[in-house]
Amino acid sequence: xxxxxxxxxxxxxxxxxxxxxxxxxxxxxxxxxxxxxxxxxxxxxxxxxxxxxxxxxxxxxxxxxxxxxxxxxxxxx
Amino acid sequence: xxxxxxxxxxxxxxxxxxxxxxxxxxxxxxxxxxxxxxxxxxxxxxxxxxxxxxxxxxxxxxxxxxxxxxxxxxxxxxxxxxxxxxxxxxxxxxxxxxxxxxxxxxxxxxxxxxxxxxxxxxxxxxxxxxxxxxxxxxxxxxxxxxxxxxxxxxxxxxxxxxxxxxxxxxxxxxxxxxxxxxxxxxxxxxxxxxxxxxxxxxxxxxxxxxxxxxxxx
Numbered sequence: 001x002x003x004x005x006x007x008x009x010x011x012x013x014x015x016x017x018x019x020x021x022x023x024x025x026x027x028x029x030x031x032x033x034x035x036x037x038x039x040x041x042x043x044x045x046x047x048x049x050x051x052x053x054x055x056x057x058x059x060x061x062x063x064x065x066x067x068x069x070x071x072x073x074x075x076x077x
Numbered sequence: 078x079x080x081x082x083x084x085x086x087x088x089x090x091x092x093x094x095x096x097x098x099x100x101x102x103x104x105x106x107x108x109x110x111x112x113x114x115x116x117x118x119x120x121x122x123x124x125x126x127x128x129x130x131x132x133x134x135x136x137x138x139x140x141x142x143x144x145x146x147x148x149x150x151x152x153x154x155x156x157x158x159x160x161x162x163x164x165x166x167x168x169x170x171x172x173x174x175x176x177x178x179x180x181x182x183x184x185x186x187x188x189x190x191x192x193x194x195x196x197x198x199x200x201x202x203x204x205x206x207x208x209x210x211x212x213x214x215x216x217x218x219x220x221x222x223x224x225x226x227x228x229x230x231x232x233x234x235x236x237x238x239x240x241x242x243x244x245x246x247x248x249x250x251x252x253x254x255x256x257x258x259x260x261x262x263x264x265x266x267x268x269x270x271x272x273x274x275x276x277x278x279x280x281x282x283x284x285x286x287x288x289x290x291x292x293x294x
Contacts (some may be wrong), residue, residue, distance in 0.1 A: 059191065
């Protein structure tokens with residue numbers, strides 16, 4: 001799923017080469033993805049009222065397999 | 078960042094090699110994705126005197142945009158592991174995408190939630206490449222048509238309730254394209270009612286209320 005997240009992020013930001021994603025699995029029911037992008041791109045990936053980041057989250061959770069954990073996205077500034 | 082229809086000037090000895098430069102610059106897959114205009118015809122000159130290169134002005138066109146959207150969508154849909162057929166049309170700054178397949182439930186989601194999210198992401202991607210705003214419409218099978226009928230039913234029931242009770246009726250939160258369907262239905266079928274959208278996304282909803290003169294109060 002990290003690949004899907006990267007595929008989407010690199011297509012919608014201004015500086016695709018600066019996109020970094022850290023996958024954190026604490027062993028609980030969620031997998032956290034920390035997203036690092038160029039400061040200029042932060043607004044773009046969050047979107048108005050958080051709509052873009054929420055859409056990415058919806059798509060990831062929709063594509064996941066039954067046994068996969070839930071995904072949580074965090075944009076790090 | 079690459080923009081659709083953003084013109085750039087290229088120079089070369091002949092058309093084929095110049096277009097190759099253009100394709101490379103725009104990362105275009107074929108000449109179909111490029112539109113161009115010749116600014117200066119090449120001239121061999123005489124003994125190297127008066128030699129002129131070919132100069133053209135080129136830009137990635139709508140075909141380019143459609144092909145990139147297709148790739149973007151294909152990449153995302155590949156994670157769903159379903160056979161999906163994609164058709165994309167572009168007309169009057171509106172891109173309409175039709176998805177067909179056997180098993181699209183996961184792509185549609187509850188009340189079209191996933192579909193709405195996918196449409197939003199494509200719109201973000203498209204508008205990153207264009208200076209003029211494009212509308213993106215994502216249509217999965219016959220889902221939208223059925224949903225539209227369903228929404229009109231909801232609108233009709235709410236309208237009747239607003240008339241009999243002579244007071245406002247609030248609907249549950251909906252996507253923008255769904256609210257639009259409600260507004261259109263009310264406008265076309267109930268001239269004595271007015272509908273407005275209130276609240277913040279993603280909880281924005283339609284409120285229908287009676288109006289004597291067909292205007293907002």
